[in-house]
Amino acid sequence: EADIYQTPRYLVIGTGKKITLECSQTMGHDKMYWYQQDPGMELHLIHYSYGVNSTEKGDLSSESTVSRIRTEHFPLTLESARPSHTSQYLCASSESLDRGRSYEQYFGPGTRLTVT
C-alpha cells in the first residue's frame, strides 16, 4: 500500500473561491506529479516536480499552480475556481534511480472537485 495522501477527497465549491488541494507522501520520493482525470477517464499531467523548489508545467495547460517547499508535500492551488475546473485531481510520486531511470509512480486516491 502506497503512503500517499490527498485531502480533501471530495470538494464542492462555488465559482471564484480559492482552493488548495493537498498531497503528501511519506516515502521520501523526490518526484511528484499532479494529473487531471477527465470524466471519460484519460489522465493528463498538469504539473510535476523533481525535488524541493523544482516545479514544471505538464502537457495539459492548467490555471492551477503548485509549490514544493518540502519533499513530502506538493499542494495544488486554484486562485479562482470555475466550473471548467470540475474534475478529478490525482497526485503521484516516484523514486529516482541513477541515470534518470524511475521506479513506478504511486498514486493517491484523488480529489473529486466540483465547482458550481
Added chain:
Amino acid sequence: QQQVKQSPQSLIVQKGGIPIINCAYENTAFDYFPWYQQFPGKGPALLIAIRPDVSEKKEGRFTISFNKSAKQFSLHIMDSQPGDSATYFCAASEENAGGTSYGKLTFGQGTILTVHP
C-alpha cells in the same frame, strides 16, 4: 508526438476469458511501458511494466506483449476473474531522456474491463 493510443474503450468478457487491450505509440524515444489498473474511487496502481529490450513479460495472469518495430504493446489477462473488473491504462515514458523529461508518463485513454461471473 507524445500520444499513446489505447483500444478498445470498453471490453466485456466472461469469467475465464482472455481480454486483450492494445496500445500504440509514435515517439520512438519511449523506453518504459507500464500498465496501470484503477478501481472506482481509487488512484491507478502499477500492474506490470516492460522495457523494449524484451518482447514479452509475464507476471502471474498478466502478460505484456511488445512489438518495437510496430510501436505497439498489449496487455493479456489470462483466466480473467470478476475481481479484474477495472479500468486499465497503458502508459509510456522516456526513462533515459535526461533533462526534465524523464519520468513523465503519457497515458492512453483507458479501457473499462468488465468480467462477468
